[in-house]
Amino acid sequence: xxxxLITFIIILSACKNVTDKKLTANxxxxxxxxxxxxxxxxxSKIAFKFRDKEYESDAKGTILKRKFVSxxxxxxxxxxxSDFQRYINDTPVVVSDSVSSVYGDAINSVHYFAxxxxxxxxxxVNKILLGEQQLNGVFYYLIQITxxxxxxxxxxxxxxxYWFNKETFTPDYLAxxxxxxxxxxxxxxxxxxxxxxxxxxxxxxxxxxxxNTATIENIADLYxxxxxxxxxxxxxxxxxxxxxx
Numbered sequence: 001x002x003x004x005l006i007t008f009i010i011i012l013s014a015c016k017n018v019t020d021k022k023l024t025a026n027x028x029x030x031x032x033x034x035x036x037x038x039x040x041x042x043x044s045k046i047a048f049k050f051r052d053k054e055y056e057s058d059a060k061g062t063i064l065k066r067k068f069v070s071x072x073x074x075x076x077x078x079x080x081x082s083d084f085q086r087y088i089n090d091t092p093v094v095v096s097d098s099v100s101s102v103y104g105d106a107i108n109s110v111h112y113f114a115x116x117x118x119x120x121x122x123x124x125v126n127k128i129l130l131g132e133q134q135l136n137g138v139f140y141y142l143i144q145i146t147x148x149x150x151x152x153x154x155x156x157x158x159x160x161x162y163w164f165n166k167e168t169f170t171p172d173y174l175a176x177x178x179x180x181x182x183x184x185x186x187x188x189x190x191x192x193x194x195x196x197x198x199x200x201x202x203x204x205x206x207x208x209x210x211x212n213t214a215t216i217e218n219i220a221d222l223y224x225x226x227x228x229x230x231x232x233x234x235x236x237x238x239x240x241x242x243x244x245x
Contacts, residue, residue: 025127031169032117037199041118049237124148197241204234
């Protein structure tokens with residue numbers, strides 16, 4: 001009887017240890033990517049319209065495109081890992097390095113946010129689990145994202161916070177600080193979740209602080225206290241996902 005009791009206690013202890021096992025930042029991000037599309041990101045061509053421009057990316061996002069019309073001219077911008085090229089009416093044009101950097105960063109930013117959380121496993125990404133936080137009655141894992149200078153882009157010194165739903169592992173909120181044009185902090189709330197051929201897409205409400213005292217550390221508290229104002233909405237239209245296999 002004593003042996004049975006000891007065995008029962010050991011089993012309970014083992015079960016408790018499994019239940020209490022804390023997830024790492026990498027494990028949380030991996031689960032988020034899995035529920036948002038998983039391997040489909042690696043094999044799918046993604047296209048969508050954002051504001052007045054059309055965007056396309058190949059599988060894994062190695063070639064990013066932006067198409068738009070201005071003054072009756074057709075523009076196509078193509079960004080790769082090592083190059084930027086602009087075409088006007090299908091003719092390549094020379095663009096200075098500084099302008100190429102600005103255009104390339106703009107294209108990358110739109111694709112990056114559209115395909116979150118996929119790129120949170122890029123080689124230049126550093127992930128830290130800061131803990132848990134409750135927003136609007138829901139519990140979230142709060143993960144800080146920073147970037148290595150090598151491969152982190154021109155804004156490698158920006159910091160991001162992501163709130164991953166503890167039940168669904170979807171990133172329902174994000175915030176970031178930036179240092180260009182005087183710097184600042186932004187907070188985004190995801191809405192209009194939908195899946196297109198297995199990949200999750202959302203739109204965002206984009207908020208800014210009502211005063212200059214906000215930091216990325218307290219931006220969520222300001223949101224819950226209605227101390228942020230809606231700056232814009234990030235809306236994706238005409239989304240298509242096509243397997244390249």
